[in-house]
Amino acid sequence: MECYLDNSATTPVCAEAVDAVTDALRHEWGNPSSLYRKGMQAESLLDGAREAVAERLSCRAEEIVFTSGGTESNNIAVLGTAAAMRRYGKRVVISSVEHSSVGEAAAQLELQGFEVVRLPVGRDGTVPAQALYRAINRDTILVSMMAVNNEVGSVQPVAEMRRAVRAAGSPAVIHCDAVQAFGKLPELRPGAMGVDLMSISSHKVHGPKGAGALYVRGGYKKGGSAVRVSPRTFGGLQEWKLRPGTEPVPAIAGFGAAVRALPDAAQVFPHIQRLQAYLLDGLASIDGVTVHSPPDALPYIVNFSTGVNSEPMMNFLSRREIYVSSGSACAKGHKSHVLRSMGLPDAEIASALRVSFSHKTTTQEIDVFLSALAEGKRTIRTARR
Amino acid sequence: MKEVILLKNGEIALKGLNRRTFEDQLIKNLRRRLSPFGTWQITAAQSTVTAIPAEDGTDMDAAADACARVFGFVGYSKALMVDKDMDVIRSVTGDYLAAELAGARTFKVCAKRADKKFPFTSPEICMEMGGVLLSRFPHLTVDVHNPDLTVNIEVRDKAAFIHGNQQKGAGGLPSGSAGKAAVLISGGIDSPVAAWMMAKRGLQLEAVHFASPPYTSERAEKKVHDLLSKVARYSGRIRLHVVPFTDLQEAIRDNCPEELFTILMRRYMMRIAERIAGENDCGALITGESVGQVASQTLYALACTDEAVSMPVFRPLIGMDKNEVIEISRRIDTFDLSILPYEDCCTVFTPKHPRTHPKLYYVKQAENLLDSETLCDAALAGTRTLTIRGY
Numbered sequence: 001m002e003c004y005l006d007n008s009a010t011t012p013v014c015a016e017a018v019d020a021v022t023d024a025l026r027h028e029w030g031n032p033s034s035l036y037r038k039g040m041q042a043e044s045l046l047d048g049a050r051e052a053v054a055e056r057l058s059c060r061a062e063e064i065v066f067t068s069g070g071t072e073s074n075n076i077a078v079l080g081t082a083a084a085m086r087r088y089g090k091r092v093v094i095s096s097v098e099h100s101s102v103g104e105a106a107a108q109l110e111l112q113g114f115e116v117v118r119l120p121v122g123r124d125g126t127v128p129a130q131a132l133y134r135a136i137n138r139d140t141i142l143v144s145m146m147a148v149n150n151e152v153g154s155v156q157p158v159a160e161m162r163r164a165v166r167a168a169g170s171p172a173v174i175h176c177d178a179v180q181a182f183g184k185l186p187e188l189r190p191g192a193m194g195v196d197l198m199s200i201s202s203h204k205v206h207g208p209k210g211a212g213a214l215y216v217r218g219g220y221k222k223g224g225s226a227v228r229v230s231p232r233t234f235g236g237l238q239e240w241k242l243r244p245g246t247e248p249v250p251a252i253a254g255f256g257a258a259v260r261a262l263p264d265a266a267q268v269f270p271h272i273q274r275l276q277a278y279l280l281d282g283l284a285s286i287d288g289v290t291v292h293s294p295p296d297a298l299p300y301i302v303n304f305s306t307g308v309n310s311e312p313m314m315n316f317l318s319r320r321e322i323y324v325s326s327g328s329a330c331a332k333g334h335k336s337h338v339l340r341s342m343g344l345p346d347a348e349i350a351s352a353l354r355v356s357f358s359h360k361t362t363t364q365e366i367d368v369f370l371s372a373l374a375e376g377k378r379t380i381r382t383a384r385r
Numbered sequence: 386m387k388e389v390i391l392l393k394n395g396e397i398a399l400k401g402l403n404r405r406t407f408e409d410q411l412i413k414n415l416r417r418r419l420s421p422f423g424t425w426q427i428t429a430a431q432s433t434v435t436a437i438p439a440e441d442g443t444d445m446d447a448a449a450d451a452c453a454r455v456f457g458f459v460g461y462s463k464a465l466m467v468d469k470d471m472d473v474i475r476s477v478t479g480d481y482l483a484a485e486l487a488g489a490r491t492f493k494v495c496a497k498r499a500d501k502k503f504p505f506t507s508p509e510i511c512m513e514m515g516g517v518l519l520s521r522f523p524h525l526t527v528d529v530h531n532p533d534l535t536v537n538i539e540v541r542d543k544a545a546f547i548h549g550n551q552q553k554g555a556g557g558l559p560s561g562s563a564g565k566a567a568v569l570i571s572g573g574i575d576s577p578v579a580a581w582m583m584a585k586r587g588l589q590l591e592a593v594h595f596a597s598p599p600y601t602s603e604r605a606e607k608k609v610h611d612l613l614s615k616v617a618r619y620s621g622r623i624r625l626h627v628v629p630f631t632d633l634q635e636a637i638r639d640n641c642p643e644e645l646f647t648i649l650m651r652r653y654m655m656r657i658a659e660r661i662a663g664e665n666d667c668g669a670l671i672t673g674e675s676v677g678q679v680a681s682q683t684l685y686a687l688a689c690t691d692e693a694v695s696m697p698v699f700r701p702l703i704g705m706d707k708n709e710v711i712e713i714s715r716r717i718d719t720f721d722l723s724i725l726p727y728e729d730c731c732t733v734f735t736p737k738h739p740r741t742h743p744k745l746y747y748v749k750q751a752e753n754l755l756d757s758e759t760l761c762d763a764a765l766a767g768t769r770t771l772t773i774r775g776y
Contacts, residue, residue, distance in 0.1 A: 311728045315599035380599065381638050381734070 002321040003365045007204075008150055008180055008301055008356035009325055013254070014206040020045075020257035021208055024250035032247055033238065042249045049256025053213055056182070056259055057198070058189040062219040065239045066252050069212035070179040071101040073199030076214055076232055076242065077175040078105035081142045081197070082114060084228040088171045089139035093117045095127045095156065096341040097149050102177055103337075106144075121341050124294035125154030132157070132164040140165070140172045147181035147188065151327050151338040151354060152293045153301030155185070162194025173197065173227055179204055179212075183259070184300050186266035190215050196227040202251065206358070207258030211251035216242070268359040272299045275357050275366065282370040286377065290348060292339065302355045303339075305348040306373065308380050313353065316376040322369055325354050386477065388445050389466045390452055391539075391546060392434040395459035395556055411457040411559040414621065418455050422448040430542070431499065434458070437466065453552060454619045454775075456585050457559035462537075464548035469540055471505055471513070478514060478547050479521045482536060485549045486518065491528035494518070496538045503540045510538055556585065560621050563587030566699065567662035568671040569654060570594050570609055570625075572729040575673030575702055577612045577719040578710050582701040583671045584620035591665050592623050592773070593658040595630035595730040605727040610773055615719045618775030626661050629767040630654075630730050633760045637734075641751040644740045647681045648748055650731075652693035653757070657764055659694040670694065675702040675710070680739035689743050 004012065013021075024045055030038035032046055046066070054061040067073045082092065094106050096118040106116045117135045119127045127145065136143060143161045148154070161174045175197040181188050182200040190198040198215035202208060218226030220240040235244035276299035283289045288307035306313055310326035317324060327336040339349045355369070392415070397407045412427055415434065419425050424439040436452075438445070445463055452461045465481045467473050479486065486492065496510035505513065518536065519525060539546040566588045568580040584590055594609045606627065617623045637649050658670055674682045674690075681690070691698055702710055714720040 309600075309728075311602060312600040312733075315602045318602070319599060376599075381635055 001365075001368060002323075003368045004323050005355045005357070005361065005365060005369055006323045006325045007358040007361070008354065010203045010209070011206045011358050012360075013203075013208055014258055014261050016261040017207050017254040017258040021250045021254035024253040028249060028253070032249055033236065045249055045253040045256070046247055049252045049259075052256040052259045053200070056262070057200075057215055059191055059215060059217075060219070063215055063217060065214045065216055065220055065242050066247060066255075067212045067214055067239075067243050068210055068248070069203070070099070070177070070199050070201035071212075072243070073201070073212050073214040074099065074101040074175075074177055075105050076229065077177075077197040077199060078102055078142065078144060079108065079232050080229040080242075081173045081175065082109050082112075083232075084230040085141035085171070085173060086114075089141045090114045091117065091137065091140040092142045092144070093119065093132070093135045093140055093172075094144045095119045095121060095146065097121050097125060097151075097154075097338040098144065098146055099150055099177055099179070102144055102146070121154070123342055125149055125152045125292075125297070125338070125342050126156055126294070129157050129160045129164070132160050133167060136164045136168045136170055136172065138168060138170050140168065140170045142175065143172050144175040144177065146177040146179075148178070148185060148298045148301070149338060150180045151301070151336055152303040152342070153180075153297035153299070153356075154294050155181075155296065155298055158195065159193045173229065175199070180301070181298070183262045184265055184272075185298060186269055188265070190217065197229065202255035202258060205258050205262055208251045208254040210248055211255040213255075214242075263359055269299075271359065272357055275299070275361055275363065276302060278363050279355060279366050279370070282366065286370070286374050288377070292342065292344065292348070292352065300357050303352060304355075305344075305351045306353060306377060307351055308377055308382060309351050310353055312380050313351070313373075313376050316380060317369070317372055320372050322372050324369070325356075326352060327354060386468075386473075387437065387466045389438070389464055389546070390436040390445070390449055391462055391464045391548060392436065392452055392455075392458045392554065393460040393551070394432040394434065395457060395554070396558060397457060398432045407457070407559055407562050410562045411455075414457070414559050414561070415452070415455050417621070418451050419448055422451070433541075435466075435546075449552070452554070454555050456555050456557040456587065456619060457562075458554035459556055460551040460554045462548040462551045464537075464539075464546040466544045466546055469500065469503055469545045471510075474510075474514070474538060474545055474547065475517050478536065478538070479518055481547055482534075482549050485534050486522045486525065486536075489525065489533035491526050491532045492518070492534040492536060493527055493529045493532040494536045494538065496540070498540045500540050500542055510540070514538060555619060558585070558587030560584060560587060560619075561589045565589045565591060565665070565667045566669040566671050567591040567593055567658055567665065567667040569658050569673075570613065571673075571731050572605055572608050572612065572723065572727065573673070573731070574707075574714050574720065574723040575675065575678075575710055577616050577673075577723065578713045578717070579671050579673035579699075579701050580613075580616050580623075581619060581713070581717050581719075583699055584616065588669075588671075590616070590620050590623045590671075591662065591667055592625045593628060593654075593661050594625060595628050595654055595657075597631045597634055597730045597733050598629070600631065600634075600733040601728050601730055604725075605729055608722060608725055608727060610771075611722050612719050613773040614776055615717060615722065616775075617773050619717065621775070623773045624665070625771050625773050627769045627771070628657055628661075628764050630764060633764055634730070634733060636755055636760055640754045642747075643736045644738055645743060645748060645751050646734055646736045647731075647739045648686055648689055648743045649751060651681050651686070651690045652748070652752070653761065655690055655694045655698070656757075657761055659696050660761070660765060661768065662696060667696075669697045669699050671699045671701070673702050673710075674700045675705055675707075678707070680741045683741045685742045686740075689745055689748055692745060
């Protein structure tokens with residue numbers, strides 16, 4: 001039995017999304033910017049998807065800008081804000097456990113002369129609220145913190161960003177990378193959380209790859225937005241010029257369909273909590289397992305060390321069609337900067353595994369995984385130290 | 386008038402009575418390497434090989450690029466083949482090399498008159514053409530010692546050839562002209578470079594890779610394919626033998642002294658590789674070892690490794706610094722692949738303190754704890770063979 005437990009890397013595409021993509025490819029292949037009817041029909045798919053996403057985030061449709069995915073959303077947010085805000089200051093505050101698409105974009109800003117503050121996290125993988133208050137000053141133009149960490153599932157105090165910015169009297173734009181939180185964290189509402197920009201992605205919620213969105217509070221209008229952000233690519237009028245280029249209608253239609261098919265986050269939450277408890281129970285009965293995800297983490301992600309190096313263990317599991325990861329798929333084999341920031345010893349980082357659920361995960365899958373894990377621990381020899 | 390590729394033989398010119406064998410191999414290799422770009426008429430005379438495309442519209446840039454990777458040529462250039470007529474040469478040279486001439490600050494004309502019946506002598510051609518080009522490109526000055534651009538006019542038996550600077554070729558000897566050897570390839574930086582260096586000396590390659598699932602992944606094996614594919618762009622196709630190595634490694638790990646793990650593993654690798662080499666008509670083994678680089682590459686460890694086999698072991702990197710190896714790996718484009726961070730067979734079970742001065746006596750004693758014969762036979766029985774082509 002194939003057992004896919006790496007839903008934070010990507011998710012299987014749901015039937016609704018497959019149908020929407022296929023329909024769009026077959027029938028609505030017009031250019032959504034064309035004036036004639038064929039174009040309008042394609043455009044209406046975009047509108048439908050936009051409404052579906054907006055509804056999830058309890059925002060207005062014109063606040064949703066479609067992008068190619070989480071990485072592009074994060075890059076527009078970080079680089080676009082810095083470009084638009086540079087005359088107000090040059091300090092950028094992020095956490096040390098951001099996804100590389102925020103961390104590396106911020107590193108680019110450093111090259112341009114911005115000062116990037118990377119807030120350390122505690123053993124629980126979260127940034128202490130006081131650290132935010134201390135780091136944000138009047139010179140700060142951007143604060144970016146992810147809602148849920150992709151490797152350990154820790155939930156960051158996102159709402160504190162607004163309070164800290166206000167307390168400092170800073171003009172900073174507030175961005176939240178919610179790629180791992182979207183559809184999973186109940187009450188993910190950028191408006192209520194005081195967030196100006198929020199990144200989400202299609203393929204983490206059973207949609208196709210190649211689509212994502214950036215929430216822009218108040219909507220994007222060139223020169224007249226409530227949120228100061230400027231485009232990073234230039235060309236046509238698409239997506240209010242914040243993200244020009246002919247929209248990938250099939251991918252976006254699939255994104256919309258996937259979002260519509262997604263159960264309510266609060267409703268499935270108990271199921272996921274049960275899965276998490278079930279997995280943690282099972283792990284407790286295996287010798288030498290240490291759990292790294294904090295107790296109050298989003299239950300979708302469980303990170304732990306097995307005492308056996310991640311790579312052989314993953315290979316062992318992979319041969320049994322059991323798929324888990326050793327960290328972020330975007331880092332492909334490199335040692336986790338998140339676990340390091342949490343202060344874990346090298347040996348534990350080297351043997352870390354991440355299991356991540358979707359609402360479709362079953363306890364049977366966890367059983368299969370647990371017994372294979374135990375078998376792997378018995379079979380795989382470690383170097384004698 | 387037609388664009389062709391001229392290639393200059395290297396060391397082959399120094400060969401004696403067996404020169405023909407080398408030349409035939411060289412032309413065979415070139416023909417195969419150019420075949421993706423159409424049909425070619427290939428002729429050799431006076432240590433120059435001329436490749437003439439049969440069809441118009443052949444991608445000459447791509448073809449010339451492929452020539453840069455054929456061992457046995459020290460230089461190559463695209464050239465315009467024209468009638469042996471001074472008027473023609475006068476009128477087309479400026480057009481053909483217009484981009485190069487415009488980009489250069491200094492130039493010289495270098496003429497070679499192989500056909501002594503041609504009515505102008507070499508110095509006369511030089512003077513004449515220098516004048517023609519100077520009047521058309523007045524920004525140029527003549528520098529006969531160190532010019533940016535050398536305009537070559539070669540008057541040969543059947544035609545005249547016009548070309549700019551000669552590009553550096555791959556050098557070495559034609560692949561296959563020196564026999565066959567088997568390279569032990571892990572996936573690191575060194576072994577692909579070692580393979581390339583020996584292929585450069587005319588050896589055809591077989592490759593032996595040790596895979597240790599689940600400690601090593603399918604990606605690690607894919608990485609070896611990709612690396613060899615880069616080498617095969619120079620050497621021609623390589624046959625890869627993938628040996629399952631887990632059982633042997635686990636047996637060593639479970640039964641032998643920890644500090645001897647690496648040296649024992651190396652000896653088994655060499656033994657298995659030697660048998661594969663023997664079965665495939667190879668006359669030598671190739672490794673990427675370099676003295677003192679790691680514990681298994683100290684003088685003493687190398688001696689211990691060598692003792693396990695009777696075939697000659699070529700270690701082309703033996704006296705090189707890491708930086709020098711990296712420089713070559715960048716040149717042959719294997720570096721970026723090599724540094725992908727996958728576990729390979731050599732990093733599994735590495736002891737904390739490997740023996741740097743292993744004594745053969747103790748190593749052999751440790752080996753006696755294992756059923757070497759059965760383990761090696763099983764590894765050989767499980768070996769898969771595939772063919773890797775350059776791309």
